[in-house]
Amino acid sequence: MKHAFFDHLSGIESPIHHLDARAKILVFFTLILVSVSSQPNSFLLFGLLAMVLISIALWARLPLAHLGREVLVILPFLFLVTISIPFMKKDAIGGGYSLGLGGLSISKSGLWILWNVIVKSSLAVFSILLLASTTSFPRLIKGMERLGSPKIFTIIISFLYRYSFILIDEMHRMKRARDSRCFGGRWFWHSKAIGHMVGWLFLRSFHRGERVYLAMLSRGYNGTMPETTAGRFGWSELLFLSLIPTFIFLRIYLR
Amino acid sequence: MKSDKVIEIDHLSYHYPDGTPALRDIDLEVYEHESVAILGPNGAGKSTLLYHLNGTLMGEGKVTILGLPVEKKNLKEIRRRVGLVFQSPEDQLFCPTVYDDVAFGPLNMGLDEESVKHRVEKALEMVGLKGFEGRSAHHLSEGEKKRVALATVLSMDSEILAFDEPTDNLDPAGSRLLIERIQLTPQTKVIITHHLPVAVDLCERAVLIRGGEKVEDLPMEKLLKSRGLLERFGFDPDFAQWMYQRKKDSGRANP
Numbered sequence: 449m450k451h452a453f454f455d456h457l458s459g460i461e462s463p464i465h466h467l468d469a470r471a472k473i474l475v476f477f478t479l480i481l482v483s484v485s486s487q488p489n490s491f492l493l494f495g496l497l498a499m500v501l502i503s504i505a506l507w508a509r510l511p512l513a514h515l516g517r518e519v520l521v522i523l524p525f526l527f528l529v530t531i532s533i534p535f536m537k538k539d540a541i542g543g544g545y546s547l548g549l550g551g552l553s554i555s556k557s558g559l560w561i562l563w564n565v566i567v568k569s570s571l572a573v574f575s576i577l578l579l580a581s582t583t584s585f586p587r588l589i590k591g592m593e594r595l596g597s598p599k600i601f602t603i604i605i606s607f608l609y610r611y612s613f614i615l616i617d618e619m620h621r622m623k624r625a626r627d628s629r630c631f632g633g634r635w636f637w638h639s640k641a642i643g644h645m646v647g648w649l650f651l652r653s654f655h656r657g658e659r660v661y662l663a664m665l666s667r668g669y670n671g672t673m674p675e676t677t678a679g680r681f682g683w684s685e686l687l688f689l690s691l692i693p694t695f696i697f698l699r700i701y702l703r
Numbered sequence: 704m705k706s707d708k709v710i711e712i713d714h715l716s717y718h719y720p721d722g723t724p725a726l727r728d729i730d731l732e733v734y735e736h737e738s739v740a741i742l743g744p745n746g747a748g749k750s751t752l753l754y755h756l757n758g759t760l761m762g763e764g765k766v767t768i769l770g771l772p773v774e775k776k777n778l779k780e781i782r783r784r785v786g787l788v789f790q791s792p793e794d795q796l797f798c799p800t801v802y803d804d805v806a807f808g809p810l811n812m813g814l815d816e817e818s819v820k821h822r823v824e825k826a827l828e829m830v831g832l833k834g835f836e837g838r839s840a841h842h843l844s845e846g847e848k849k850r851v852a853l854a855t856v857l858s859m860d861s862e863i864l865a866f867d868e869p870t871d872n873l874d875p876a877g878s879r880l881l882i883e884r885i886q887l888t889p890q891t892k893v894i895i896t897h898h899l900p901v902a903v904d905l906c907e908r909a910v911l912i913r914g915g916e917k918v919e920d921l922p923m924e925k926l927l928k929s930r931g932l933l934e935r936f937g938f939d940p941d942f943a944q945w946m947y948q949r950k951k952d953s954g955r956a957n958p
Contacts (some may be wrong), residue, residue, distance in 0.1 A: 586799030597816045613841040614793050659794040662759045666787040667808035667855065668779065674810030688944065 455588075457510055459580035463684065464582045469591025471685040472583055476575040478692045483571045483698040489562035493702040494571065500691070507700035508582050515577055522573050524565075530565050534558030539690050585609055603673055611656070619649060708734045709769050709863060709891050710756065715760030717751055717915075725727045726762060726915045733863075738892040740923070743912035744937065749895040750790070752912070756865050756893065757785040769862060783812055786856025786890075792840070792848035798891040801827070801843075801851050802836035808859035826858035827851075830884050839878075844931035846877030850884060857888065865893045870901050887900060901936050903927070903946050924950070 458465065464472075479497060486493050527669055532555040586606070594603045619653070622645050630638065661669075710733035712819055716768040717726040725748045741749050754760040758773045758796050766773040768781050779841050786808075789795045798804040805826050809819045827833050828852040840848060849869065856864060869885065870878040882904050885892070902909060902923065909926045919932060926932065927947035930940040 567953075585838075586803070586837075589799060608798060609798065610797055610840065659789065659791070660797050662754070663789055663795045663797065664807075665759055666757055666782055666785075666789075667859065668782050668811030669807075670779070670811065675808065700952065 454703050455580050455583070455585045457514075460509055460582075462508045462582070464504060464685075464688075465580075467688055469583045469587045469680070470595050471657075471688045473588070473591050473595060475688060476579045476693050478695050479575050480570040480572045482695045483568050487701055488560050488567070490702055493698055494567050496698060496702070497571055497695070500573075501571070501578060504578055506674045508578070510578070510581050515574070515581070518577055519570055519574050522569060526566055526569055530562050574577055599673065611653075613647065615653060618652060619645070622648065624649075627648055708732055709735050711765075711767040713765040715755060715762055715764035715766060717748075717754075717755070717760060724915055726755075729764070729912075729915075729917050731910060731917065733891060733893060736889065737908060738759055738890055738894065738906040739908045739910060741895045741907035741910045741912060743918075744897065746907070747912045748915040749799070749912055751915075752864050753787065753867055753893065753895055756863070757782050757787050759787070759872075767792065773809070783808075783859055784861055785863045785865060785929070786859055786861030787871065788852050788856055788866045790871055792845075792852040795852040795855060796840040799839060800836065801832070801838050801840065801874065804840065804851060805836075805854045805858045808855060812859065822858045823854075826854040829853045829857055829887065831880070836950075844877070845877060846873055846880060848872060849877070849881055853881070853884060862890055863893070864882065864888060864890045865895075867895050869894060869896065870898060899943060902906070902948060903950060937942065 449703070479500070483494065483497055502512070502585050505515055535558065580588070589602050589606050589609075593599060626638070626645065705846055710731065712729055715726055716724070718724050718948040729752065743749050747791075751760060754767040755762060755766050755773070756768065758766075758775075758778045761773060769784055771777045771781055772779060779928065796804045798807060802823055805823045806819050809822050816823070823836065824833070827835060830853050832847060832850055832854065835843070835847070837853070840851065843851065853869075864885075866885070869881060873881060878901070882901065892905065894902065894905055907923050909919075909921060909923050910917060911926075911932070913936070919926075920930075924947060927943045927950075933940045933943050
């Protein structure tokens with residue numbers, strides 16, 4: 449069965465794709481920290497950060513339009529969360545609507561908050577997208593591990609990644625089996641079947657977990673995952689890491 | 704003259720945790736470089752028997768592998784020397800990449816990085832999947848997954864290979880490819896299957912199991928000629944006769 453892989457662009461050949469995952473994690477993480485910690489009116493800083501991201505995307509030969517669409521995906525969620533803020537804040541009025549019965553006014557600080565959330569989350573999502581599009585998931589996990597992320601955490605994530613596809617396949621098969629014996633009706637009438645499906649899915653995962661554990665034991669597993677090979681950290685990684693002091697410098701001197 | 708005994712099972716019985724008997728008083732001896740097929744219907748106890756070969760299950764009675772009794776203190780050594788290939792490759796391949804999966808056994812054995820790398824390369828070459836190191840298991844076809852699963856035990860340099868339904872879920876071409884790869888392995892083999900042609904292609908000896916009991920232990924050619932026995936186990940005796948003839952002809956063609 450086909451799945452949507454969020455790291456499906458990570459197979460492209462480019463200098464950015466070849467960089468060690470650790471360097472990329474550190475750089476994008478700093479970029480997010482810098483943007484989140486800055487004032488909402490640091491337009492120049494936001495502009496420069498966006499330019500850095502776009503240049504990295506171009507250098508990595510990623511389709512910009514595609515990335516743009518993926519960033520847009522977050523907008524509806526953002527709007528749902530933040531759209532009410534300009535109406536709720538009570539201070540300097542920025543503008544108003546007259547809706548017949550009563551007026552609706554928009555506060556200036558509320559608008560600033562809205563802008564603040566939108567620009568920072570867009571930059572953050574764009575950074576994460578770039579990281580995921582230039583690094584395959586296994587390398588990302590290894591990078592996190594080598595940066596000192598707790599091993600148990602990375603093991604759980606890698607199992608989750610590996611088995612989520614199998615779980616989704618299993619769910620699709622059950623759904624198909626249900627649909628072939630089910631003749632329409634509202635979802636409410638299917639709720640019992642859905643409940644059974646969730647239960648079965650849990651049981652099957654539980655049993656699979658046991659079998660996977662047996663398979664691990666059979667290959668000498670003794671409670672600790674073996675150490676994985678170390679990556680190389682060369683000149684290109686160091687060069688890429690030089691973006692970090694640049695970001696911090698920009699954060700301090702640009703308002 | 705018979706070569707060394709590598710597997711010795713003496714009066715083995717096993718009950719499931721709920722008390723249902725799964726194996727009753729099984730005796731079995733396998734000699735070095737022998738290939739033994741364990742045939743029987745679903746639920747006969749074939750897989751349960753297989754799990755006793757590397758101590759993932761331990762019942763009453765005595766199991767000795769390469770002179771070592773299957774006991775807690777010998778498990779590490781036994782699991783290194785018996786490679787178990789599970790029925791579902793999804794259970795066997797639990798790492799983010801093919802390389803990690805094939806390297807899992809050797810790394811647990813405490814080998815250094817260079818020899819692990821060498822073993823992974825060699826094992827993948829043996830199953831015809833060189834260059835698949837960086838791929839993820841969910842990107843592979845069913846046949847490729849089965850071959851990677853075989854590579855995960857070949858990399859451990861096991862002396863005994865134990866397969867649980869190796870050709871399950873494979874199309875004819877995939878089956879053929881896998882059987883050819885298994886034929887190339889020089890190790891002692893125990894193969895569980897309910898497909899007679901697979902057993903005929905891979906093994907010279909057949910052990911028939913039903914209801915947890917050993918019913919018969921005989922050379923493959925003799926089984927193919929035993930109409931009554933074949934019928935009792937649901938195999939088509941005419942097809943078996945045809946396979947017998949084919950085996951004889953091919954034996955004459957390449958003595």
